[in-house]
Amino acid sequence: MAQGQIRKALSGYYYVYHEGELIQCRGRGVFRNRGEAPLVGDIVDYTKEGESDGYIMKIYPRFNELVRPPIANVDQALLVFSVKEPDFSTLLLDRFLVVLESYRVKPIICLTKMDLLEDEELAGLQKYIEDYRKIGYMVIDTFKNDETLLKSLHPILQGKTSVLAGQSGVGKSTLLNTLIPELQLKTNDISQSLGRGKHTTRHVELIDIGNGLLADTPGFSSFDFDTIEKEELTYCFPEIASISENCKFRGCLHLKEPKCAVKDAVDQGEVTQYRYEHYLEFLQEISDRKPRY
Ligand SMILES: Nc1nc2c(ncn2[C@@H]2O[C@H](COP(=O)(O)OP(=O)(O)OP(=O)(O)O)[C@@H](O)[C@H]2O)c(=O)[nH]1
């Protein structure tokens, strides 16, 4: 028995990486009976049968588990966000950040299309960049044909399992192509001229990009708060989470409760008004959600 990591799933086989080789494995029937399915990213025990075949015997507990793309044990997401076309929006950015936080995936904000900004627009954006950096988020920016991008991303991807996230048209495929040139994903310009959809169904794979692993399929492009509970939302806003320790009431939702440290922090400008408003908006959305049975 040896331990390895599933790097690819294809046609009922799992490709387990161990010391430089990929072993083509099948899951044991017992997983199916338990309703467990191995996922790309899983750390597993396997036994070898023959030269390069084997069986997965055990799946180790997961740190997290994404649905789209279906990958386990993801450290971080490059949250691709364009500053124009589609336009920058803190509401949408916060929405993505909250979903990533709820999955315990560390967001790295990657602003694209900086080349499309006029000088005065850039000055306006700079304030937001500072706000998010102050919260503790890493913010990097890039533009068309940015030749320094790989170099700046290198230390960020080092030793981590990463995915790309972001809404349609922000430049995810463009970025993936830069990071994994062999992929040759069709970007929007090409697919539109061909007049057909570009994301053909493909199996997700973790690609070894030299210093880390990167999912070859972007995720989180359609999202909601389906799995987030009201009490959890505080912890999806890091600056609100740390301040909330000083709220008088445990489980304070920072609405109308007395002696709420978060509301005080908003009044004093330590938490930005817009982040707090987004928090309230998301809280309302969760409250309005129909109960699931
Ligand atoms: N000016 C400029 N255009 C960019 C930049 N990055 C990407 N684009 C363009 O933006 C368009 C959308 O890029 P894609 O990479 O296809 O975006 P995507 O996020 O993969 O889109 P979906 O596949 O729909 O989710 C393409 O026309 C790209 O050439 C950039 O930094 N600057």
Ligand SMILES: [Zn+2]
């Ligand atoms: Zn509070």
